[in-house]
Amino acid sequence: MAEVSRRRFLALAAAAPIGLRGGGGAHVPAIVVGSGFGGSVAALRLGQAGVDVLLLERGKLWPHDDHAQVFGSESSIDRRMLWFQLLANYPGLPAVPMIPYPGVMQVDVQPGITVLAASCVGGGSVVYTGVTLQPPRRYFERLYPSGLSYTELDRVYFPRVRAMLSAQTVPEEVYNSAPFTHTRVFDAQFAAAGLPVERTPSTFDWQVVRRELAGQVRPSAIVGESSFGNSNGAKHDLTRNYLPAALATGHVRLGALHEVTSIRREAGRYALAVTRRDEDGLTVEQLELTCDRLVLATGSINTTRLLVAARDSGALPGLNEHVGTNWGSNGDAFVFRPYTGPVGPSQAAPIVSTAMVDQGYPVPIRAESAAVSLPGQQPVLHQLSIAVDMDNRGVWRSGLGGQVGLNWQASQSDPALRSALALSERVGGTTGVGSAAATAHPVGGCPIGAATDLAGRVHGCPGLYVLDSSLIPGNVGGANPALTVSALAERAMDQIVQAGG
Ligand SMILES: Cc1cc2nc3c(=O)[nH]c(=O)nc-3n(C[C@H](O)[C@H](O)[C@H](O)COP(=O)(O)OP(=O)(O)OC[C@H]3O[C@@H](n4cnc5c(N)ncnc54)[C@H](O)[C@@H]3O)c2cc1C
Structure with a gap:
């Protein structure tokens, strides 16, 4: 795959996203929500298949600089580190006061456990520690549905992702x-x-x-x-490989600072309520976007939240009882x-x-x-x-x-x-x-083979796909999640594109 320069990527990313040019709302053939591992894989493979895709991401696209400090850090804590917090609540850090801001990390405090999740273009690839390990076969085969072949992942999809990410x-x-x-x-x-x-x-x-x-x-x-x-x-985060390649297909447009707040099914389409923010995190507008095909890749806790809310409010009544289940801390x-x-x-x-x-x-x-x-x-x-x-x-x-x-x-x-x-x-x-x-490794909530089929097609919701860490059955099986999440998304996209769906 031809390399896309950083400069070209930033120029492509800055272009107004398809369907958002007039403001208010629009209909597009396909929307991918979330630009982390699963969403980047989906956007690239759909773009290569010639499908026009709008890639919505709640967080900012952060620059790189050889000499300036672009991000906050443990030794200089500031609002760039956290997703809309008044007090730093990252485990182990002092509770420094801050002005709420679209920083790079969501800290979600739940009873019994605090969950960390990325909130920026490139998702977890920007904040993770780079470990690109596959689970051992002996644990994979006990945890995942039997229709998922470890041999196939080992021969095709783990190596493909490692190569794409230059691991x-x-x-x-x-x-x-x-x-x-x-x-x-x-x-x-x-x-x-x-x-x-x-x-x-x-x-x-x-x-x-x-x-x-x-x-x-x-x-x-x-x-x-x-x-x-x-x-x-x-x-080698996703803004250096999958995402530039996706945008370079000419079929994928990125909408950073667009947060999807709810999803419903209406007239054979998916309708998304979206909040668009400016670089400081202030709300610019509320949009309603519709699409025929929807890929959710907002990560384990956010995809699960959106779907549980949609099922229980009647907005997506076809979702089954497995949505919300089999969640784990890895x-x-x-x-x-x-x-x-x-x-x-x-x-x-x-x-x-x-x-x-x-x-x-x-x-x-x-x-x-x-x-x-x-x-x-x-x-x-x-x-x-x-x-x-x-x-x-x-x-x-x-x-x-x-x-x-x-x-x-x-x-x-x-x-x-x-x-x-x-x-x-x-x-x-x-x-x-x-x-x-x-x-740091939330997984599950929309388990593969239970809430979805083995290619992430959500049961009871035609045209809706989940392709992220919520597919993992509560535990990766002795590895950090990113490689397995990406490999399952690659496998699913091969099947979805081949099926013409
Ligand atoms: C500190 C840290 C270190 C880690 N180290 C490793 C490691 O070394 N190796 C490893 O394999 N894993 C590691 N992980 C875990 C890894 O980052 C995740 O497992 C992985 O990113 C999950 O991929 P995903 O596609 O499910 O979601 P993500 O990569 O989290 O992407 C989800 C994206 O969706 C966006 N989003 C969420 N909600 C919405 C919404 N409502 N609207 C629009 N966009 C939305 C988010 O901003 C995010 O960009 C680490 C995680 C953390 C926090």
């Missing part, structure tokens, strides 16, 4: 650099405990990281920045353990090492070497743990005033947290401090 393991000299000292310590600890460590494919752009190490651009990845964006473009647990040896001048953000531990704990567990994202030497190691929890699931339901909320007990995270702490103690020889009160 590579860390180069040796970068791994051996000072900001990756904490990772080398993590690897040595696991090896000493007899647990094999592997290198993870990552979508960090190692050329940019090399330039950071050489002092040629403002340091970002090497000082622990990632979760609120890398100002110098240190990741077994996320964050453990910090003291370490008094050298950890480097700062801890680089890219996660490049991982160990999958199948036995010996309440649930199988994947540990990843994450950073303590603060400047300077920090005498602490951060182990991100992802548990293969087959049982604990939440349900999204409508409540008072039609608000959709999550039913999840804090105790449902216990197996993941206990496993993570015990593993950390085994490898580190010291008790760490852990929490599973938040998840």
Whole structure:
């Protein structure tokens, strides 16, 4: 696929979206909502098939700059980091007051768990840590419907997505650099405990990281920045691959700062209520858009919310009882353990090492070497743990005033947290401090093969598709979600385009 320059992408993205030129409302053949992993795949493949697509995204398109600080960060907290908050409520950060703003991260506080989700053009690819892992076959085949072939994903779709995202393991000299000292310590600890460590494919752009190490651009990845964006473009995020390719087809138009607030079925079409905002987050207008085909890719919590609300209000009465179910935290647990040896001048953000531990704990567990994202030497190691929890699931339901909320007990995270702490103690020889009160990996709510068919076609709603992390059956199966979400979307789009639907 021909590479599209950043300049051309920005010019294409700035063009007025199809159907929005006159304001008020419009009808378009197809709308994709959400420009993260699932939505970007859908937009590209529909555009290549010659379908005119409007891609609606609630967040901003953020620039990159080699030297300026475009995003906020853990060490300079500001409103650019959070989606409409009055007080910073990101776990672990001080509650700094701020003016509500369309920042890059939604922090959704639910009973029993706080959920993190991206809110910008490129979705999770802008704020994630770049880990591009596939789940092991042994867990995938226990979790997903039997009609989904792991062999096919392994041969066709995981490699296709890794290639599109330029996922590579860390180069040796970068791994051996000072900001990756904490990772080398993590690897040595696991090896000493007899647990094999592997290198993870990552979508960090190692050329940019090399330039950071050489002092040629403002340091970002090497000082622990990632979760609120890398100002110098240190990741191969979706604004560098799928999205420019989609816009370059000439069939896809991007509407940033357009939030879909409700969906209904009317006269054989889907009608969307949309709030358009300006760059400061002020509402410019309310639109109503209609389409024949609708792809929802707003991520696990937002797709689930929109659909549960639509079903329970009667706006999409065909949705079945599985919508809202099989939601999970992907077994996320964050453990910090003291370490008094050298950890480097700062801890680089890219996660490049991982160990999958199948036995010996309440649930199988994947540990990843994450950073303590603060400047300077920090005498602490951060182990991100992802548990293969087959049982604990939440349900999204409508409540008072039609608000959709999550039913999840804090105790449902216990197996993941206990496993993570015990593993950390085994490898580190010291008790760490852990929490599973938040998840960066929400999955499920519109489970594949139950709420939809195996290509994301929503049961009971012709022309409606879900192609995002809400398809995942409550747990990825021993991996971070992005690769699996994208691979399932690629597989679905092949089938949808072939079927001419
Ligand atoms: C800090 C952090 C680190 C992470 N690290 C990793 C990692 O290393 N590897 C990995 O695999 N995963 C990681 N993840 C998880 C990963 O980002 C998600 O699993 C993935 O992005 C989900 O893809 P998606 O397509 O479902 O949704 P997203 O990528 O979240 O995209 C959804 C998009 O829809 C938009 N949207 C939402 N609601 C609306 C609306 N109503 N109207 C219009 N637009 C809307 C959002 O703004 C967003 O852009 C991380 C997540 C976080 C928060």
